[in-house]
Amino acid sequence: MRAGWPVTTFVAQNHLRRPVQEPPTDDDEAISRSLAGDLAAYEVLVARYSAVAHRTAALLGAGDEAEDVVQEAFVKAFRHLAGFRRDAAFRPWLLRIVANETHTATRARGRRADLALRAGARAEPDGGPADPQDVAVATDRRTRLLAAIRALPDQEREAVVCRYLLQLSEAETAEVLGRPVGTVKSRTFRGLARLRKEVGDDLF
Amino acid sequence: MTSSDDPERTAPPPEDALERELLALGAVLEVPAPPPDAVARAVRARLAAEDAPAVDAAPARPAAARRPRRWRRVAALVAAVTLALAGLTPQGQAAVARVLRFAGVQLDLGGPGPLPSGGPSGVPSPLPGERRTSLAEARRAVAFPFGVPAVLGEPPEVRIADHGRVVSLLWPGVRLDAYDGLLDVVWRKELGPPWPEDVTVGADPGRWIAGPHELIYLPRAGRGPVPLARRAAATLIWRHGGTGYRLEGPVDLTAARRIAGSVR
Numbered sequence: 049m050r051a052g053w054p055v056t057t058f059v060a061q062n063h064l065r066r067p068v069q070e071p072p073t074d075d076d077e078a079i080s081r082s083l084a085g086d087l088a089a090y091e092v093l094v095a096r097y098s099a100v101a102h103r104t105a106a107l108l109g110a111g112d113e114a115e116d117v118v119q120e121a122f123v124k125a126f127r128h129l130a131g132f133r134r135d136a137a138f139r140p141w142l143l144r145i146v147a148n149e150t151h152t153a154t155r156a157r158g159r160r161a162d163l164a165l166r167a168g169a170r171a172e173p174d175g176g177p178a179d180p181q182d183v184a185v186a187t188d189r190r191t192r193l194l195a196a197i198r199a200l201p202d203q204e205r206e207a208v209v210c211r212y213l214l215q216l217s218e219a220e221t222a223e224v225l226g227r228p229v230g231t232v233k234s235r236t237f238r239g240l241a242r243l244r245k246e247v248g249d250d251l252f
Numbered sequence: 253m254t255s256s257d258d259p260e261r262t263a264p265p266p267e268d269a270l271e272r273e274l275l276a277l278g279a280v281l282e283v284p285a286p287p288p289d290a291v292a293r294a295v296r297a298r299l300a301a302e303d304a305p306a307v308d309a310a311p312a313r314p315a316a317a318r319r320p321r322r323w324r325r326v327a328a329l330v331a332a333v334t335l336a337l338a339g340l341t342p343q344g345q346a347a348v349a350r351v352l353r354f355a356g357v358q359l360d361l362g363g364p365g366p367l368p369s370g371g372p373s374g375v376p377s378p379l380p381g382e383r384r385t386s387l388a389e390a391r392r393a394v395a396f397p398f399g400v401p402a403v404l405g406e407p408p409e410v411r412i413a414d415h416g417r418v419v420s421l422l423w424p425g426v427r428l429d430a431y432d433g434l435l436d437v438v439w440r441k442e443l444g445p446p447w448p449e450d451v452t453v454g455a456d457p458g459r460w461i462a463g464p465h466e467l468i469y470l471p472r473a474g475r476g477p478v479p480l481a482r483r484a485a486a487t488l489i490w491r492h493g494g495t496g497y498r499l500e501g502p503v504d505l506t507a508a509r510r511i512a513g514s515v516r
Contacts, residue, residue: 079424080424083424083425083501084424084425087296087299087300088296090295090296090299091292091293091295091296092292094288094291094292094295094296095288095289095291095292096288098285098286098288098291098292099285099288102283102284102285102286102291103283103285106283106284106285107281107283114283114285115285115286115291118291119291119294119295119298122291122295123295123298123299123302126295126299127503128503128504128507129425129503130425130426130501130502130503130507131502131503131504131507134424189273190277190280193273193274193277194277194281208274212271212274212275212277212278213274213277213278213281214278215275215278240268240270240271243270243274244270
């Protein structure tokens, strides 16, 4: 019977005396240190993937809740880090959690995913059309395309959003959406066919 | 390990005009986002405030398993409130409601719960006479048989402590302690809610402690000046044959059982 031991006679504190370390340089190091409880290392990882996480949440329809969804996803990712396969890529693993949180948020909202986005306000990446009339035509075309994407059935929309708007590979899309690659291929194909029917194939 | 520079991202543009147009649309879409540093600080603040490892479901949990999740949320909330109260109450005043002995572990239920000032979990703290060794040497040095989880593979670090009474296998973020689970009580755990859950690991009985708790190593009688206490993360304990195991690091029961079930 050892119940008489004092409860907190001695608390091992060696972990509190850890020296201040340099910020981690790559994902693998950041993950190792995060797993050991180093929140500063995890902070680096969060900052690194924050933009793509917000983009994914917003484009998958998180709407106003994108910021909450992303924070929640990063908190969950930290807690589940021990289950992350170290030979895999961190980005799709994280984005899957973001996608799941987005689903939870849109389900809780009880309505359709909110793809409220503005197209064309950002500068053309490659110098694009400079003539104001061309810009107007291009913007109109993009607005129609966005509306058509928004009207796609959920599964096809998610596949199209991941593959093109987020520019993920088929394998990454499969991981993020938790579907086999074949399913991603067929949903993308069906989504493209529907978009083509809706907005035509003509270029601006 | 792939970093953010994915070679697939520089793939040539697709032949199809609509696909090219969609990619271009993605490039000009505006997605408002707060500054990454601010997000990182906010996430860190939340983790530091909770300072508790997961009691939540895995990301890809099937729908059928969702119900217990709500329970765990409630339990986590209770634990958080308890933790806050424990910070205000002298620990000595907390009465131990129930003592449960299992597989070399004494569970004191209704204790003060986790130490409010505990450090990060999963950081190994040394046991008496703890030293690094090899797996083969550890097998020779301890008197009880122990296995290694096949899903984790050979541990990068092996330690034995207290004259071969405990062997610890360590992977990044995961710690598996094996010890003689029949003869005497090796560990004591001070638990507040959530209470340990009866589980099975293969055909063996086990207990899952979903939240952080105080873990106290009890040296053999007459050896070691004081018990060692540290804050432990969620832990699965079970017994296989005469060997007791405690697995710390996996954040939910599913992950813990997967690892535990693969011990060969």
